[in-house]
Amino acid sequence: MPFSPGLVHTPLTPFAANGSIDFDLFAKAIDFHLRHGAEALAVQMHAGESVSLTDAEKRRLIAFAVEQAGKRAPIIAHVSDAGTGIAASLATHAQAAGASAIVATTPYYWTPPPAMVLEHFFQIGAAVDIPFFVLNAPDDMAGGKINADLALKLIARLPNFAGVVDASLDWQFMIELMTDAGRARPDFRLFGGTELLVSAAAVGATGLFSALAVVAPRLVRGLFDLCRDSKFFEARPQQEGIAALRQILKPGGVAALKAAARTMGRDCGNPRPPLLPLDPAAERKLAAQIAASPSLAAEPRGW
Amino acid sequence: MQNKFRGVMQSPVTPLKDDFSLDLPTFERLIDFHVRAGAPAISWPHHKGESLNLTIDERKLFAEAAVKVVAGRVPVTIHVSALAVEDTMALARHAQDIGADGILAITPYFWTPTLDAIEAYFIRLCRSIDLPVLSYNSPSYLNGVEITGDVMARLIDTLPNFVGVKEASFNSEKFLEISRAALALRPNFAMLTGVEFLLPSVPLGGVGSYSAAGSICPNLCNELFDTCVAGEWGRAKELQYKMTRLWHLFKDQYPSSLKGGMVIMGRPVGPTRAPLPTATPERQAYIRAQLEDLGILESEPHGW
Numbered sequence: 001m002p003f004s005p006g007l008v009h010t011p012l013t014p015f016a017a018n019g020s021i022d023f024d025l026f027a028k029a030i031d032f033h034l035r036h037g038a039e040a041l042a043v044q045m046h047a048g049e050s051v052s053l054t055d056a057e058k059r060r061l062i063a064f065a066v067e068q069a070g071k072r073a074p075i076i077a078h079v080s081d082a083g084t085g086i087a088a089s090l091a092t093h094a095q096a097a098g099a100s101a102i103v104a105t106t107p108y109y110w111t112p113p114p115a116m117v118l119e120h121f122f123q124i125g126a127a128v129d130i131p132f133f134v135l136n137a138p139d140d141m142a143g144g145k146i147n148a149d150l151a152l153k154l155i156a157r158l159p160n161f162a163g164v165v166d167a168s169l170d171w172q173f174m175i176e177l178m179t180d181a182g183r184a185r186p187d188f189r190l191f192g193g194t195e196l197l198v199s200a201a202a203v204g205a206t207g208l209f210s211a212l213a214v215v216a217p218r219l220v221r222g223l224f225d226l227c228r229d230s231k232f233f234e235a236r237p238q239q240e241g242i243a244a245l246r247q248i249l250k251p252g253g254v255a256a257l258k259a260a261a262r263t264m265g266r267d268c269g270n271p272r273p274p275l276l277p278l279d280p281a282a283e284r285k286l287a288a289q290i291a292a293s294p295s296l297a298a299e300p301r302g303w
Numbered sequence: 304m305q306n307k308f309r310g311v312m313q314s315p316v317t318p319l320k321d322d323f324s325l326d327l328p329t330f331e332r333l334i335d336f337h338v339r340a341g342a343p344a345i346s347w348p349h350h351k352g353e354s355l356n357l358t359i360d361e362r363k364l365f366a367e368a369a370v371k372v373v374a375g376r377v378p379v380t381i382h383v384s385a386l387a388v389e390d391t392m393a394l395a396r397h398a399q400d401i402g403a404d405g406i407l408a409i410t411p412y413f414w415t416p417t418l419d420a421i422e423a424y425f426i427r428l429c430r431s432i433d434l435p436v437l438s439y440n441s442p443s444y445l446n447g448v449e450i451t452g453d454v455m456a457r458l459i460d461t462l463p464n465f466v467g468v469k470e471a472s473f474n475s476e477k478f479l480e481i482s483r484a485a486l487a488l489r490p491n492f493a494m495l496t497g498v499e500f501l502l503p504s505v506p507l508g509g510v511g512s513y514s515a516a517g518s519i520c521p522n523l524c525n526e527l528f529d530t531c532v533a534g535e536w537g538r539a540k541e542l543q544y545k546m547t548r549l550w551h552l553f554k555d556q557y558p559s560s561l562k563g564g565m566v567i568m569g570r571p572v573g574p575t576r577a578p579l580p581t582a583t584p585e586r587q588a589y590i591r592a593q594l595e596d597l598g599i600l601e602s603e604p605h606g607w
Contacts, residue, residue: 169476175500179544202502
């Protein structure tokens with residue numbers, strides 16, 4: 001049951017002025033991503049405001065994405081939740097709706113003991129037959145993270161546990177994971193969970209989950225291709241360019257990402273509460289920074 | 304001009320007698336071993352050299368011995384970080400007086416200083432001596448205290464002798480943010496990592512590291528660096544995985560485990576001062592089994 005795509009885009013969720021999901025715009029976004037380098041889409045990650053969507057909305061978005069992408073690209077469904085049963089149920093739905101893989105991170109809010117974190121992942125993974133990836137994102141999860149030992153235990157219990165998406169950027173974790181998990185399951189995969197890809201790829205990552213692709217798909221694709229070909233020295237300019245963009249957007253989070261997408265002619269509305277949109281001055285400053293960035297000059301405008 | 308702080312630089316442990324007093328003859332033998340085994344530079348006393356468990360006088364005594372034994376064959380830097388900043392200042396002046404080639408200093412301990420305080424600290428330290436100064440970033444051991452890329456850039460702008468950093472966050476973003484800021488201003492600024500995490504750092508502008516396991520496996524250290532610099536990525540990945548297994552082995556009860564491993568490699572250096580434990584015979588047996596499994600006993604030098 002290999003899952004082969006390398007470059008995975010993680011789309012924004014477009015909201016209309018009244019806060020409802022704009023599905024027409026979402027269709028446009030899916031088409032844009034597939035025409036600009038995505039080999040798969042992950043629907044909806046934290047950049048897509050998954051935590052601000054109701055369960056029914058998540059189910060509908062997954063089914064919609066599967067339909068809209070059609071045969072062009074597989075859909076990875078993000079099913080993280082606080083409750084294990086809720087997440088597992090969404091996973092089951094995702095498989096039935098035609099998703100090709102699922103991804104989940106540590107439980108929201110709770111800080112269960114390690115054995116229960118393992119159980120959480122086990123129940124989610126066991127709810128499906130399609131490949132299951134674990135997202136390691138301690139910055140998003142108030143420090144909640146996984147270690148290589150947990151990955152080994154999951155490999156022993158779940159035949160469909162296929163890899164880790166790492167946003168910890170922790171060299172020691174990534175190397176230990178790939179040393180141990182790579183021995184236990186040779187086709188085990190590491191995806192970079194951010195566009196800081198060079199180090200991750202050098203130690204064994206073969207994929208990337210990219211949220212910044214909505215702003216800079218060419219830069220992301222260029223970086224990914226160089227890393228896939230092990231051209232790590234050559235990738236440094238692209239890596240520095242995307243890192244600079246990341247630093248511009250990081251303080252504003254999803255609101256800044258949505259503002260940047262708007263600057264590029266790909267307006268997906270504002271984030272849902274409790275997030276606030278950037279104030280107009282901050283958005284103007286962001287637009288000026290993007291306009292002044294040489295590494296973004298070649299990026300497509302509009303959909 | 305290439306910075307002279309480059310490659311996997313060795314930071315020796317501190318040999319102690321059974322009564323926990325300094326063992327000078329063994330220290331001299333160890334320094335000489337590292338130089339003969341291909342160390343591109345020597346730096347002492349890092350935390351693995353039990354720096355904070357030595358008196359300031361002891362640190363001065365061994366610093367002099369290190370400079371004397373190396374005798375100009377490779378650069379010698381002195382790690383001057385101490386709990387009291389005034390001791391750090393004294394160790395820095397002493398390093399200059401004895402003819403060391405540079406100093407290394409971490410962000411101040413305990414007080415979780417602000418970025419402004421960190422900047423002021425490095426300005427004062429760098430202006431107090433003429434030697435090159437390497438800074439040391441270790442956020443995970445110092446309650447998140449770190450030098451950011453912005454502060455690094457200001458220090459480079461201000462201080463001609465601020466020449467590098469031992470960046471020990473082991474994190475892609477932290478390393479890259481410093482290297483982007485620093486190398487744009489000073490292209491030969493030495494971007495070094497703490498442990499031998501060379502494969503993730505060399506492609507981002509890294510030029511070497513300080514060594515954790517070099518007293519066990521100097522050959523592996525040098526080969527890993529050479530393959531990374533040459534862009535032999537497949538081989539480099541194999542070696543990096545092996546090196547990281549060694550780090551995993553030794554970081555537990557570091558540096559006691561390292562001293563335990565050195566017994567197995569025929570280079571006994573005595574116990575470790577409290578509050579750190581000394582490796583028990585059982586621990587040594589475990590380390591031996593791991594080193595055998597990794598093939599270290601065949602590929603690395605035995606004895607002095």
